[in-house]
Amino acid sequence: MQEPLDVLIAKLASIGRLLPEYETAIRQLPIRVSQLDRGDDAVMEGQIMGHCCVVIEGLLQRHKHMQDGSRQILSFHPAGDIPDLQSLHLRKVDYTLSATTPTTIATIRHSDMQAMLRKHPGLTDLFWRDTLVDAAKFLTWMMLIGQASAEARMAHLFCEMFMRLKSVGTIDSFEFPFKVTQSDLADALGMSIVHANRTLQELRSAGLLIFASGQAEILDWPRLSELGQFDPAYLHLADE
């Protein structure tokens, strides 16, 4: 049977040991499901949160703006992620979460979440771990944005998305949907749209990756992950 929070269960299982009783507790959480169109905000910078959200289907992006209007996309969140779990302890959020594609989310009240965590300290550890894995991704991205070439950054992003989608069972082949525009990629990787476009062309002509109209296909995983210096250790997946 397909339930909304199945994706969350899969995600948590991918990063740690999920006991059956935890699974039961999670399934009993009261949720409110809602639908977002591309561009809609799930969470806005400065908001004081009383709930957090789980991505059920689609893709959210976390971003921040500079004064001059330029935008840095900080992370992408496919199904299973709880992108604003931090708000449980940092109630005033300092980023915006927007739908990159039409997206379904489930919101969970902090009070319900906290009641569950009080009852299951082991789940607290698992959720804590989830926020830490998130932070580990930020560290890796900081290094990439600071030090890596445009090609390496682009390659790395696709490697990471592939690995994350695979680890939660959303995909099982090297061809997968990744519904972002080149402008999104540019803002995520800290480069101009024009440069993102040319970088994608280079990867394509090198026979490593094809990305067109929201569909990615990794043609040569060994060389792509080599180029992107991709070592999945930072994702801290359970099965390694």
Added chain:
Amino acid sequence: MQEPLDVLIAKLASIGRLLPEYETAIRQLPIRVSQLDRGDDAVMEGQIMGHCCVVIEGLLQRHKHMQDGSRQILSFHPAGDIPDLQSLHLRKVDYTLSATTPTTIATIRHSDMQAMLRKHPGLTDLFWRDTLVDAAKFLTWMMLIGQASAEARMAHLFCEMFMRLKSVGTIDSFEFPFKVTQSDLADALGMSIVHANRTLQELRSAGLLIFASGQAEILDWPRLSELGQFDPAYLHLADE
């Protein structure tokens, strides 16, 4: 009376509500104090940790290396920080912690930490919050490295260090020690040494900031924080 973990108490108090009983519990933690010279590693990438460390005095830096040897400094950790608290749940670390200046650290066994947290769930929340504040800093830095000019990044770094040192009571004036080299600054901000040098010169000639031989002096806080687009909200300090 001056005890090693006083700095940790001050740090925790700066980010949340620290009950007297928590303070007592922390003071009872068994610690092992050790001394590092500049360049010594406290934690090395790939290590499986059984303990974590508190900076008692001095400065640690977290960094990661690319294959070509280039280094990205991801964060600086002055007295009071627990830079590897994550290792409690992500035992294999994916970064290196090195002393930027001669530094004293106290190590705490995970088992002791966990015993304390089991006894005081409220402390768990506070430590969790600490790791979340860390992550919020990474987000802000990602945006800066990705989008901001060299001058803005440099300005922001000094604003942040000033604010953090002030919030834990280490300093109380605009002149403070920050024992890093220009090469460290360059690696932290994702720029070349030469460019870091020139950026510092620009800030100096603009009358905003003087940095020489490990000593920083902020000459014009309003203009420096304006230039660095520094909004301390992301530090999630308790008193705001």
Added chain:
DNA sequence: CGTTCTTTTGACTTCAATCAATGAGAGTGG
């Protein structure tokens, strides 16, 4: 089909990296 958004291309510019050398200062040892 016209409108809008996204991708692609070419020309030009600029910021910042690299290269190369020099200074300045701290510490060491003869």
Added chain:
DNA sequence: CCACTCTCATTGATTGAAGTCAAAAGAACG
């Protein structure tokens, strides 16, 4: 106390990667 060696800071010259500008060509959508 003076060479000697380090590391760190500074400067100038040159190069190159990536940004900006501008426009055209596709796609997507009502």
